[in-house]
Amino acid sequence: MYTSIIASKLYIPPRRPKTVPRPRLMKKLNEGLYRKLTLVSASAGFGKTTLISEWLADCGHPAAWLSMDEGDNDLSRFLTYLTAALQSIEAKIGEGVFDVLQSPQPPSTDSILTVLINDVANSVSDRFILALDDYHLIDTEPINKALSFLVEHLPPNMHLVISTREDPPFPLAKMRARDQLTELRGTDLRFTHSETVAFLHRVMDLNLSAETISALETRTEGWIAGLQLAAISMQGHQDATGFIKSFTGNHHYVLDYLVEEVLQQQTEDVQTFLLYTSILERLCGSLCDAVLNHSPSSEPYPSGQEILEQLEMANLFIIPLDNERSWYRYHHLFAEALRQRLTQRSTTATDSTSTDTAVASSAGNRGRTVAELHRRASLWYQDKGQDIEAFRHAVAAGELDLATALVEGGGLPLHFRGATTTVLNWLSSLPNTVLNARPSLWVIYSSALLMTGQVDEAEQKVQAAEKVLERAELNVKNKDLIGHTASIRATLAVSRYQVEAIIDQSRKALEYLHPDNLPVRTATVWTLGHAYHLQGNRAAAKKAFTEAASTSKNIGHIIINITATIGLGEIQETENELHLATRTYQNVLQLAGEPPLPISCEAHLGLARIQYERNNIDAALKHAEQALQLARQIEKTDRFLACEVFLTRLKLVQGDVTGASVMLKITEQIAQQYHFDHQIPEIAATQVLVLLQQDKVTEAAKLAARYKLPFSQARVHIARGEITAALSILASLRQQAEQKNWKNEQLKVMILQAVTLYEHGERDVAVQLLGNALSLAEPGGFIRIFVDEGNPMVKLLSEAAAQKTTTSYANKLLTFFKLEKKQDDKRSERSIVSHDQMLVEALSEREMEVLQLIALGLSNGEICEQLHLALSTVKGHNRNIFGKLQVRRRTEAVARARELGLLPS
Numbered sequence: 001m002y003t004s005i006i007a008s009k010l011y012i013p014p015r016r017p018k019t020v021p022r023p024r025l026m027k028k029l030n031e032g033l034y035r036k037l038t039l040v041s042a043s044a045g046f047g048k049t050t051l052i053s054e055w056l057a058d059c060g061h062p063a064a065w066l067s068m069d070e071g072d073n074d075l076s077r078f079l080t081y082l083t084a085a086l087q088s089i090e091a092k093i094g095e096g097v098f099d100v101l102q103s104p105q106p107p108s109t110d111s112i113l114t115v116l117i118n119d120v121a122n123s124v125s126d127r128f129i130l131a132l133d134d135y136h137l138i139d140t141e142p143i144n145k146a147l148s149f150l151v152e153h154l155p156p157n158m159h160l161v162i163s164t165r166e167d168p169p170f171p172l173a174k175m176r177a178r179d180q181l182t183e184l185r186g187t188d189l190r191f192t193h194s195e196t197v198a199f200l201h202r203v204m205d206l207n208l209s210a211e212t213i214s215a216l217e218t219r220t221e222g223w224i225a226g227l228q229l230a231a232i233s234m235q236g237h238q239d240a241t242g243f244i245k246s247f248t249g250n251h252h253y254v255l256d257y258l259v260e261e262v263l264q265q266q267t268e269d270v271q272t273f274l275l276y277t278s279i280l281e282r283l284c285g286s287l288c289d290a291v292l293n294h295s296p297s298s299e300p301y302p303s304g305q306e307i308l309e310q311l312e313m314a315n316l317f318i319i320p321l322d323n324e325r326s327w328y329r330y331h332h333l334f335a336e337a338l339r340q341r342l343t344q345r346s347t348t349a350t351d352s353t354s355t356d357t358a359v360a361s362s363a364g365n366r367g368r369t370v371a372e373l374h375r376r377a378s379l380w381y382q383d384k385g386q387d388i389e390a391f392r393h394a395v396a397a398g399e400l401d402l403a404t405a406l407v408e409g410g411g412l413p414l415h416f417r418g419a420t421t422t423v424l425n426w427l428s429s430l431p432n433t434v435l436n437a438r439p440s441l442w443v444i445y446s447s448a449l450l451m452t453g454q455v456d457e458a459e460q461k462v463q464a465a466e467k468v469l470e471r472a473e474l475n476v477k478n479k480d481l482i483g484h485t486a487s488i489r490a491t492l493a494v495s496r497y498q499v500e501a502i503i504d505q506s507r508k509a510l511e512y513l514h515p516d517n518l519p520v521r522t523a524t525v526w527t528l529g530h531a532y533h534l535q536g537n538r539a540a541a542k543k544a545f546t547e548a549a550s551t552s553k554n555i556g557h558i559i560i561n562i563t564a565t566i567g568l569g570e571i572q573e574t575e576n577e578l579h580l581a582t583r584t585y586q587n588v589l590q591l592a593g594e595p596p597l598p599i600s601c602e603a604h605l606g607l608a609r610i611q612y613e614r615n616n617i618d619a620a621l622k623h624a625e626q627a628l629q630l631a632r633q634i635e636k637t638d639r640f641l642a643c644e645v646f647l648t649r650l651k652l653v654q655g656d657v658t659g660a661s662v663m664l665k666i667t668e669q670i671a672q673q674y675h676f677d678h679q680i681p682e683i684a685a686t687q688v689l690v691l692l693q694q695d696k697v698t699e700a701a702k703l704a705a706r707y708k709l710p711f712s713q714a715r716v717h718i719a720r721g722e723i724t725a726a727l728s729i730l731a732s733l734r735q736q737a738e739q740k741n742w743k744n745e746q747l748k749v750m751i752l753q754a755v756t757l758y759e760h761g762e763r764d765v766a767v768q769l770l771g772n773a774l775s776l777a778e779p780g781g782f783i784r785i786f787v788d789e790g791n792p793m794v795k796l797l798s799e800a801a802a803q804k805t806t807t808s809y810a811n812k813l814l815t816f817f818k819l820e821k822k823q824d825d826k827r828s829e830r831s832i833v834s835h836d837q838m839l840v841e842a843l844s845e846r847e848m849e850v851l852q853l854i855a856l857g858l859s860n861g862e863i864c865e866q867l868h869l870a871l872s873t874v875k876g877h878n879r880n881i882f883g884k885l886q887v888r889r890r891t892e893a894v895a896r897a898r899e900l901g902l903l904p905s
Contacts, residue, residue: 005084006386008282008327012065012131013053013319018203020195022051025188029055032182033127036154037175038161039168042186044332045225048163049133049319051189061159062128064088067321067329069281071392073140074421076101079112086116089128093119096593102416103559103597105451108633109146111595113153121155129159134332136165140421144169151175190222199224204231225317225331232262232316259337262316273307275345278338279373279396282321283308283328290380291373346370371397378402388419395426404438415448424448432464439468440477443484450488453635455495462488476514483512487520490527495637497678502531519560522551526564533567536740542571559599562591566602574744578610578780585610601630605643612650615783615816621650638676641667645679645686652689653788658845659903661690662852666866681707688712692719714752723760730756747776748785755789758796767800770810778809786813787820841884843902850877855894855903 029052032038040048056063066085072078080101083094094116100106138144148170154160162168175181191199196217200206208216220226263271277288285305294301302310308328311318317334321327330338346369374397381390387406391414394403407414407423415423427435427445435441442465449458465485472478486509493501506528513521529544548564551557565588572581585603592600604627612620628643644667651660664687671679684707691700697719704712710729717726730753737745750773758766777785786793794817797810843851846867853863863874882888885896897903 005081006282006389008321009067009069009081010065010085010088011322011327012056012063013049013321014323015054015057016050019050019054020191020198020203022054022195025051025184026055026058028182028184028188030059033059033061033129033159035182036160036180037151037170038159038182038184039172040161040163040184040189041165041167042184042189043165044336045223046186046189047224048189051184052131052133052161052163056129056131059129062089062126064128064130066130066132068132068134068137070137071388071422073138073143074419075109075140075142075146076106076420077388077422078138078143079109079146083116085130086120090119090123092123097595099558100593100595100597103599105453105559105598105634107595107597107630109142110149111633113146113149115595117150117153117155120158124157127157127159129161131161131163133163134165135162135168138168189224191217191224191227192222193217196222196227199227200231204228206231206234208234225334228317229259229262232314233265256337259334259341263341269301270307270310273304274311274338275342276373277304278330278335278342279370279393280377281329283318283330284326287377287380291376293376342370371399373397375399375402378406382406387414388417388422391419391422391426400434400438404441407444408440413444413447415444415451420448420451424452435464436468439465439472439481442468443481443488446485446488450491455492455636458488459492462492479512480514480517483509483514483517483524484520486512487524487527490524494527494530497534499531499534502527502534506531518551518555519557522548522555522557522560525551526560526567529564529567533570536742538571538574538740538742541567545571558591559597562588562597562599562603565591566599566606569603569606573606573609574742576743576747576776576780576782578613578782581606582610596630598630598633601627601634601639601643604630605646608646612646612653613784614781615787617650617653621647624650638671638674638679641671641676641679642682645682648686649689652693653784657690657693658848659852660686661694662849664690665849666853666856669866681709685709685712688715692716711748711752714756718752718756718759723756726756727753727760743776747773747782750776751785751789751793755792755796758799759792763799766796767803770796770800774809783813783816787816793817843881843884847877847881847884848902850874851881851893851897851902854878854881854890855897 029038040052042048053065056065064085065088066081072081080098083097086093094112097112097115100112106112132147147168151160151170172181193214197213200208200213200216216227216230220230263274266274273288273292276292277283280287280291283304285303285308288304288308292301292304308318309325312320312325312328317331318328319331321329329335374393378390378393378397378399379402381387381393382402387409391403391406394406403426407426409417413423423444427441427448430441435445442461446458446461446465449455449461462485465481469478469482469485486505490502490505490509493505506524509524510521510528513524515521525544526548529541529548532538532541532544535541545564545567548560549568552560552564565584569581569584569588572578572584585606588600588603589596592603604623608620608623608627611617611623624643624646628640628647631637631640631643634640644663648660648663648667651657651663664683668680668683668687670676671683684703688700688704688709689712691697691703692715697716700712700719701716703709704716710733714726714729714733717723717729730749734746734749734753736742737749750769754766754769754773757763757769786797794814797814797817801810801814849867850863853866858866860871860874860878863869864871867874869877878890881893885893885900887893887896894903
């Protein structure tokens with residue numbers, strides 16, 4: 001489910017029946033089409049919207065339109081409307097974007113925009129224009145960054161037009177220098193003398209003398225809004241010259257004067273209509289009727305639709321938003337002035353216990369406060385299913401109960417529907433006394449913060465909710481809220497790998513949550529499954545993941561569907577069902593959409609592991625890099641470290657032992673710095689493999705002992721020739737794996753056992769054990785788990801093949817060993833050429849470490865911190881590296897090293 005679209009925001013304002021031709025501006029707009037961006041920037045009242053809409057009607061290119069409002073400061077909402085606008089050009093653009101935007105962990109903005117940009121480039125054949133109107137209402141940095149990215153990577157078949165009162169924070173100077181920008185500003189938009197004459201005579205039907213027009217032009221300085229207000233006011237004055245002399249000053253005071261003049265010429269009903277409906281961003285007949293609290297057929301009042309049409313005919317600062325004349329909006333400047341007067345009159349009425357005479361006499365019991373008007377608008381929007389607009393008006397009305405009900409959302413809270421920023425802004429504005437009186441708001445506050453990755457803040461809010469609920473009556477609603485707080489705590493514990501806390505809080509949540517609260521109950525079943533998985537209780541985890549995946553699919557809870565399906569894939573991997581796990585992870589990628597949700601990094605990492613095991617190294621690398629890119633989008637989690645460790649193992653396979661060592665040191669430091677303790681054992685186990693390949697057995701032994709890594713300790717014993725000690729550890733590990741039915745651990749231990757027994761001289765036992773391992777491995781297509789054991793495994797497989805005690809699978813594995821040896825030989829040849837023939841002198845191990853960090857983009861100071869070296873030492877290594885590579889700069893050093901095969905390309 002995604003936020004309902006307000007269609008009128010996407011309509012290009014239709015052409016007015018009477019307009020002033022502006023060929024000089026049309027020519028400039030047309031000439032700018034070959035550039036990326038047209039910026040129409042001027043203060044209010046200079047006809048920006050009218051100019052652009054009229055140009056789009058005649059320019060001969062398809063066009064998309066998006067009218068911005070303050071609600072679009074929510075990034076998810078902005079991207080939703082941007083996608084909808086582009087789909088008005090081609091429906092296939094961003095087909096999957098709507099769904100992913102509603103997720104608690106949406107993809108990065110750049111990823112979403114990349115999909116839209118690629119879709120535009122590939123799906124749209126003709127050049128088209130996208131116009132963003134009133135961009136000055138956007139004041140959030142993420143949206144400005146998003147649009148900067150779009151402008152920078154704008155496809156050649158797309159032209160962007162932005163209308164705004166102030167320049168957006170884009171690199172405009174650079175765009176000017178590159179001839180990528182067309183600009184129209186206030187000096188361009190001001191009416192010339194001939195345009196002023198045409199406007200007053202043709203559009204406003206005023207028969208004025210040349211002297212009067214010149215005087216009016218001087219007073220307004222070509223300001224279109226001022227001219228229009230003055231013209232409307234003059235329609236009720238006999239003495240045009242005297243009227244023009246009666247106002248002076250800057251635009252602010254001119255506006256005040258002219259709006260008052262315009263209002264005084266309207267009937268009391270129209271004055272009331274203008275003032276009361278000025279609270280609305282967009283107007284339609286039935287909405288206006290609701291705000292004024294009368295039905296279309298009520299007497300003696302005309303209907304809202306009739307008044308809107310009258311206002312348009314009178315050219316009274318109202319702009320139609322669709323061709324059917326169903327939706328309108330006021331000119332922003334005019335609306336602001338009306339709202340100011342409405343607030344003043346409402347305040348005056350409150351202070352004096354009486355309303356403004358003109359307004360009160362015609363309004364009757366339609367409502368006397370601005371808050372009441374907002375309340376009526378909120379109820380109308382709520383009835384139409386536009387809950388975000390309803391919420392905004394409820395907040396403006398100060399209607400806490402109504403706003404709370406809208407935020408709670410009747411099962412699907414509003415912050416799950418593209419209004420996270422709006423909801424958080426409101427909640428942060430409420431005093432604790434209000435939140436304490438409504439504990440559901442504390443819970444929603446915590447949930448919304450958790451969605452945005454603000455874990456510490458989410459913990460504070462859930463504590464506040466718990467404190468209030470401890471003293472509250474245990475009714476049905478509060479019991480469900482207690483369950484929800486427990487579910488939030490379980491989710492917080494998941495990020496910290498606190499297994500017991502996850503289980504305790506999940507069970508409490510399921511006990512207290514209402515049976516109908518399926519979204520939260522399903523999320524809780526998943527957290528419980530996650531805890532079981534961490535415990536090693538794979539059967540219980542599988543059952544929980546299956547239930548969570550099934551229920552979440554039925555209710556459309558995409559995030560839990562994805563996470564539970566990932567859990568199932570991981571369980572299938574542990575059961576050696578690689579074919580089934582592959583299909584499961586591929587299903588996750590389909591669910592994750594395009595651009596993919598960041599949580600799908602786990603599916604890519606799972607596929608990377610499987611492709612690696614099948615010896616498809618290039619495919620494994622591709623999935624691992626995609627996993628890392630997505631994992632880095634998830635704030636305050638350690639998932640990217642798991643990707644880094646896997647990529648380190650790929651470096652080992654590719655023979656880049658030094659690169660693997662440097663990468664692991666960086667990964668270890670990050671894990672320790674941010675207390676990602678759960679990742680440290682896997683990092684240490686990989687470090688042991690690297691150290692053993694470097695013949696640093698003593699260091700490997702210390703590391704394996706420090707982190708109590710029995711499998712790594714067995715490898716250390718083997719490296720030292722301590723076979724009995726190694727076999728003792730492996731026998732114990734195998735017994736544990738068999739007792740727990742951990743099939744993947746059984747296979748891993750059996751393979752190392754077989755190799756170790758063979759080296760120990762127990763060849764028949766080793767061959768028999770290898771046969772058992774092959775039987776377990778063949779259905780899943782395991783390859784690397786054998787190949788990674790190197791030459792000892794070649795000997796064992798050859799022995800088994802000679803004894804004819806194994807299947808053809810052994811011969812298949814031997815073929816892979818031959819291919820591996822050829823690749824190793826080629827790498828060795830390249831290394832010999834690189835180091836002995838093309839380098840003046842080979843780089844030392846420390847210099848290789850520094851080079852790796854340079855390639856990662858680290859500064860000298862950062863390299864000092866990583867390697868615990870003095871700055872002068874690092875600079876000395878730099879000089880040595882540059883000299884040996886015969887280069888002068890860092891970038892040249894990296895490029896040269898890649899040419900020589902010292903760094904991966």
